[in-house]
Structure formats: structure tokens, C-alpha cells
Amino acid sequence: MKKWYGGVLIASMFMLLMLRYGFLKNPIGERYVTNAVTSNASDPLKWIHAAVPSAVQNPDNASQVIPIDTLASSLYAQRNISKEERQSLQTWNLLKYLFSYSTVLPNGVEAIKEAGNAWNNLMVSVEKEKIGYTNESSTTRAKEEQCPHFLNKMDASDLVNSGFKLQVPCGLTQGSSITIIGTPNGLLGNFRIDLTGEPLPGEPDPPIILHYNVRLHGDKITENPVIVQNTWTLAHDWGPEERCPSPSPEKIIKVDELDQCNKLVGKEDKRFSTTSNHGNSSRRSSVAQEGSKNRIYFPFKQGYPFVATIRVGSEGIQMTVDGKHITSFAYRETLEPWLVNEVRISGDLKLISVLASGLPTSEDSEHTIDLEALKSSRLSNHQPVDLFIGVFSTANNFKRRMAVRRTWMQYPAVRSGAVAVRFFVGLHKNQIVNGELWKEAQTYGDIQLMPFVDYYNLITWKTLAICIFGTQVVSAKFVMKTDDDAFVRVDEVLASVTRINVNSGLLYGLINTDSQPHRNPDSKWYVSTEEWSEGTYPPWAHGPGYVVSSDIANAVYKRYKKGRLKMFKLEDVAMGIWIAEMKKEGLEIRYEKEEKVYNAGCKDGYIVAHYQGPSEMLCLWQKLQEGNVPRCCGE
Helix, strand or coil, X not given: CCCCCCCCCHHHHHHHHHHHHHCCCCCCCCCCCCCCCCCCCXXXXXXXXXXXXXXXXXXXXXXXXXXXXXXXCCCCCCCCXXXXXXXXXXXXXXXXXXXXXXXXXXXXXXXXXXXXXXXXXXXXXXXXXXXXXXXXXXXXXXXXXCCCCCEXXXXXXXXXXXXXXXXXXXXXXXXXXXXXXXXXXXXXXXXXXXXXXXXXXXXXXXXXXXXXXEXXXXXXXXXXXXXXXXXXXXCCEECCCEEECCCCHHHCCEECXXXXXXXXXXXXXXXXCCCCCCCCHHHHHCECCCCCXXXXXXXXXXXXXXXXXXXXCCCEEEEEECCEEEEEEECECCECHHHCCEEXXXXXXXXXXXXXXXXCCCCCHHHCCCHHHHCCCCCCCCCEEEEXXXXXXXXXXXXXXXXXXXXXXXXXXXXXXXXXXXXXEEECCCHHHHHHHHXXXXXXXXXXXXXXXXXXXXXXXXXXXXXXXXXXXXXXXXXXXXXXXXXXXXXXXXXXXXXXXXXXXXXXXXXXXXXXXXXXXXXXXXXXXXXXXXXXXXXXXXXXXXXXXXXXXXXXXXXXXXXXXXXXXXXHHHHHHHHHHHHHCCCCCEEEECCCEECCCCCCCCCXXXXXXXXXXXXXXXXXXXXXXXXXXXX
């Protein structure tokens, strides 16, 4: 439970105390709402305050009631939004019952509360633009604040002693990198690199997504040089340290298939003799003990320059020094790369330059030649479609969404409206990112904004939103979930579900029938016994691409609306849990396993290929256009 210090509003403190004592913990979120609220599903775009549930109520103690306005008063306030603009909000009002589930998943309350602030700021900006509240200087400033593709700072040595800072206005995304060139100097040569997020209102210090601390002369634990990686938040203080070299090398895990700590670090380096006095900087920088007979390898050395690159992967952050992989650091809950707002460097370091590249940036639609071909087909309420595809995306993943629009969203079935595709995107803490996202949503018409901030723990809420859209906004025979880094052969998915010839009770995808919860707290997919007590999961389909029939999607929505949907933080497993409950109640389920849905990459003949960046997506599409053969790229 958070420790709240001075500066936090009294109302917020009261709310958090109520949350702490008014809700009882339940292992997998089986919390039922006793005050059922009448649905306004017939008009999901009706913006009236009365449509929002008046309170989140603890079913075990009816006297404990938390006003919704305390959580996020801005989310459902009346706004000057046109009918066209509301096309990106077609599930927004139908997600109002999430308030009743907000304490079930980690960070649910924070995500809704922070979304209220982000939404209010976005709407103020949109309304000002509508009434022409701009001038030449503000327009110029707005252009300068656009998400840049790269940032650099040369000759930054004078800034390190006071703390060097480089703002990253739109966060980081997979493929982003930060390259630092410098020389450890001073008395000790110790220095630290921190990737920090935006501070929350009332909190003095921002969260640290990555703390990278180089201690050339060791510390209280060791006298040998060491790299310490960690995270920090006001709520939880410092997390568990990860040290390189590790005191427990047998426990080192891999992140993005790379070791947490290179096995060479801290070991004797036999490549260098004790009599050698010259060589290149890479060789010199790997010698840590000048006076010892057996020199050990360490990537940094006092007085010698280095080139270090922090790179964002799919599972964590990698650090290379002078071209050699040194460390990996797995993302921790609520501390994800899109939250990075600033690079901070301090300590005994002569800093030569810092370059941030591969940053998320939106496409300038004014210069897009094929803009009309990229816009989505307009759908009316309950328009029959054969397949609805919901795509998970985060706010600053501009390039990934553009790659999807230019590739598999160009299938004839999508362009004709037989298949509908929408991106499901949570709000960002950064106002600039939200502004760009709003413009993108209005330009292409294929984004559904979520009324919560996009924490990884809450992706199950997006699965729910996809089921809602596929059954309440459009009437789809089948509903599919995928990711913005997955290439989907839409024609083959349609052919497969048609060939199966089952109209109800269908789960189609890469089915896992004998999986166990990850009990290692260091795992990204860690699940405690309180969250799931059983030793195995019911059958579920891997998240990059699975399909359910409309009756399953509709049942998910009905259970959610009644407060009977069990929330689980792993969304694909959650769908399996929901289906298992339906099966117990008599629904006949058909589990159809598709081996050509590839969960961890691409193989020739794929139906879904995962972990494909924008360039790979374009390459896959080109190969299909050239020979209509599903061949992977990079071969």
C-alpha cells in the first residue's frame, strides 16, 4: 500500500484509505457488484453523468462506498465533442463498469485516476483548438513539441556534475536506443544513468524505470567493480537489486534471449598479458585491475572512453558497451519504456555526447500520399461483419500502427468492410502523446481510446473492450484479438474459421492445454498463489492471434456488466478462464488448435507471425504481393 507524503490532496488521501480498508482482497478478482446499474448499451455514445455508476461498492460491507467522482470525475463529464470525434470512443461509455473492477488488478485505481487527469488535459487542448485559441508563437511551440525521431546533446561534460538531463517527450518504444559516449573520471569514476518517468502530482521525485549504477571500486558488498541495476518508486521504494557480476551466477536468467549479466564480466581475461601497455580503447576499457597479476574483464575503466548503448527490447532493456552485450534488465510492473520521460546522468563522468534514436514519432498526415487508402471503412452500429479484429497497441506505438495500416489492413476483406479492424489504445500520461494520438484517431478512424492509462497489468481490460466492440458496436460472427507487432493473414484466418464450420463455442488459435503459472517473482508473467491457486490453467490460446465465436464474446460482456467476470492480469489466459467457466455452465466448447499461429517469431507458411517490427511487416506484405506465398523475411 502506498505511503503518501506531504503535498497529496486530502481528498486523495481519504480515497486511498477507503480503498485500503473498504475492499477485501480476492485471489482472482471474483468480486460481485451488488448495486447493478442499468445499461445504456443502445446508445454507447450518450455522454451523461447519470449513466456512470454512482459508486464502487464493497459487496461485503455496503457501508463502504467510494464515489466515482473521487476516482475520475473528468472521464465522463460533458464535452464539446462531435459525432465524428466520438467514433474513437465507441466502447468508452460501455466500459464504465470497470470502476467496479478497479481494485482487482494491480494499478487499476491509479490507471483510472491518472486517465481522468490525462483526459481532462486532452479535452482542454482540443476545445482550445476548436475556438481558435492559438497564435503564431503557440503554433510554433506546438510544432517544436512534436514527438521527435531522435535527440542528441553534444559536449555535455559541463552538465554532469549538476546532473545531466535529456527530456524524451514521447517516451520509448521497442527498438528505441540511447547511446552515451563518455569517460569515467574524478576521484572514483563512479557514475549512474537513470531513465525516469513523469512525477505524479504531489510527489517530489519521479519513478525510475531503470537505474544503471557503475561502481568502479565496488561497494559495501564487494571490493571489485560492479554494475547495479534497479528501479524506484515512491510507493515501493527501491526494488530488488540486480548485480553484474552476479553473486548467484547460477540464477541468471535471460531477457530477450540475452543474459542478465554477460558471463565474462568479473572473470579473468586471459586475452591480455600483464606486460601490455598499449592497445585499442575497447581492450583497455575491459581491464579493471591494473596491479593484479590476473586481470578481470569489466566494460568500464577510469580514464578511458566508452560507447554504451541502452536498447529497448520486447521483454526488457539491454546495455551494450563498446559493441559487447553486458546486461539485460527485465521490465517491472508499471515501469515500462513508454513511461520514460527523461534520461538523467550523474557522477564522476566526462560526458561527450548523448544520442536518443528510434524514438516513437507520428506520421505527418498532410504529407501522406495514400492517406485515403489508409483510412478505415466507416461502420454503423450493428453492421454485420464476418470478423472483427481488435489490435492491442500503446499510445506512442505510432510506427507499428502505420505498418499495420499499410500491410494486412489492405486485404480486400478489410477494405470492403467484411472484416473490421480497430486499435485499442489506453491514454498516456504525456499530454503531447495524447494530442498526437487524438489527431491520429480522427485522421484514420481506426482507434478506440480506453478510459484508463495503459499499464501492462490491465491488458485484460482491452480484451473485454474488444469483446464489447465486436458484439455491441458491430455484430461480428467471430472476434479476434491480436497485437500491433503481429502480421495477420486475414484471408487465411477467414478461410480457417469457415472451414471449421462452427458458429458457437469456438476458441481458435495456438491452444495451450497444459501450462502452469509462473511462480518466479522475477518473471514478467509472475502469478502468485493468491492470484491463481491451482497448479495449471484451463486451455487458453496465445495472445498474438486467437479467435472466439460471437456467443463467447457476448457472454464475456454480459458477465462483466453484471459484475461476475473474473479479472486476471494475463489476458489470453483470462479468456481461457472465462471460457472454462462457460463450459462448466453447459456451453459446448470447440478448442481448435492452429499450429501456424507463431507466438515467438515467423516461420514460412505462417497465419500469424509475432514480434514483427514495422520494416518486417512491410517486407512480409511485399512477399505476399509478389508471389502470394507466406515467406518470412531476413532469410
